[in-house]
Amino acid sequence: MREFNFYKLHMITRIKDIIAYYGLSTRAFAMKCGLKDNTFSNQLNGMRELSLTTVNAILFSNEEISAEWLLRGKGFMLLQKEETEPGMEKLKSIVYTIANLQDEINEKTVLTQRLLEENQKLKGELAMLKNERNVG
Secondary structure, eight states, X not given: OHHHHHHHHHHHHHHHHHHHHHTOOHHHHHHHHTOOHHHHHHHHXXXXXXXXXXXHHXXXXXXXXXXXXXXHOOSXXXXXXXXXXXXXXXXXXXXXXXXXXXXXXXXXXXXXXXXHHHHHHHHHHHHHHHHHHHHO
16 A cells, blocks of 8 residues: 555656646646546645546646656656647647636636625625714
8 A cells, every 4th residue: 555655646746747847737737638626636635546537638638748657657758759740739829828818717706706795895884884874
């Protein structure tokens, strides 16, 4: 069991290396791979077991990553490029941009919600002050 944890820990470290290589947030990388953000984060933090589904999703959505390196830590992270498919770099750039824009949208949504709540609170306080002024 101890060996398994050792290998699992190193695979998680290699997955974090891949995320760093792409310069993505964990959330953006999960989206790129078609994974649920919470599940993926819990797997990286050791709160859930790293699943074969997750490993496959990473390998299939990042074809330049060596499966041998990810699974066993042997060789290099990136496969040797024989010939790049036309448009692949542009597609990766678009996916990266979409993931970053989604993060920004989520941040703005949270900020908007907070401002709406604050506005509602201030309206309530203003109504109370007007009511006190009319009563007094």
